[in-house]
Amino acid sequence: MSKITYRDAGVDIDLESSAIKALIQNLTYRRKGRFTMTGSPGHFAGLIDFGDMALALTTDGVGTKMLVADKVQDWSTVGIDCVAMNVNDLYVMNMEPVAFVDYIATDTLSVEKMAQIGIGLNEGARQANIDIVGGETASLRGLVHGLDLAGTCLGIQKKESIITGSAIEPGDKILGVPSTGVHSNGLSLARTVVEKYADYDERLRNGRTLGEELLVPTRIYNENLDVASSCTVHGMCHITGGGLLNFRRLSHYGFLIDKPVKPPEIFSWIQKTGDISVIEMYRTFNMGMGYAYIVPPSSVPCVQSHVRGVQVVGEVVEEPGAWLRDTEIT
DSSP states (O other): OOSSOTTTTTOOHHHHHHHHHHHHTTOOOOOOSSSOEESOTTSSSEEEEETTEEEEEEEEEOTTHHHHHHHHTOOSSHHHHHHHHHHHHHHTTTOEEEEEEEEEEESSOOHHHHHHHHHHHHHHHHHHTOEEEEEEEEEOBTTBSSEEEEEEEEEEEEGGGOOOSTTOOTTOEEEEEEOSSSTTSSHHHHHHHHHHHOOTTOBOTTSOBHHHHHTSOOOOOTTHHHHHHHSOOOEEEEOOTTGGGGGGGTOSSEEEESSOOOOOHHHHHHHHHHTOOHHHHHTTSOTTEEEEEEEOGGGHHHHHHHSTTOEEEEEEESSOEEEETTEEEO
8 A cells, every 4th residue: 555645645536537527427518500529528639520620629737736846946847848738638639739828827926937937838839839829817816826827729630530549459559658757747646755755956866856857848749740640540648647547538448558668767766755556656647658659560660660769568458447467557
């Protein structure tokens, strides 16, 4: 058993799942006329019929990584995270991100903080090749304590090129792509461990402080569009909050990870220092694998020729669920 769990740190994944289901079951209205929703909520992005094309919308934020930025007094990269968390969810369905709006809610405006956030948003837009077409800043003293940064991204793709995971079948290979670190999920647990047993100035063996390591921006997997146009891809997964549980959003088949990516030092430090179980780590963090491709065995060399650091980590199996070797992640 873990000494500290994600639930102890304030995030109950099971409760969150139940709460989201309670919300979605009341979202029954469907637009009449043209440009209606296609599919149903639950995938990484929501799709809208647009003739021969489909539009997609995602929305996400930086979360409590903002509190780490406040501790370190460095907000220059959180904008990259905000863009990344959205565009990576679009890439999963082979949607091309084109436009983005940000939303900032704060109790007190800081010109310096806003300027640094702008630097990161601009760099994220450059990496993802998108336009930031607008946004909203709300001063909400009494309701918000600190600053919350979120965004919404629009993507577009030809209908026949959309990848939903419907083609996934047993025997497909799972190719994991390295993350740059914690990304922007699991920070409530990471912060709890740092603040209880260390401090943000403590250095890891790689020379970075814990604060610097936790602020390494989320990798934007912008190579995806080339991969999907050049290789046969049955499905893709963005490994965010919930870790390996994200695979269950793609198919009723199972996903067996038997050769996982070697986690960067920050994960072993969190696990050892917080006395956290392996299963709790893999249901909370990306554990060094931020994105994954599910492809037929014949497509493995093609993907490897397009993506730096990609490796075969497992395969699709008949038994439903997400598996780390012989243990199901629940």
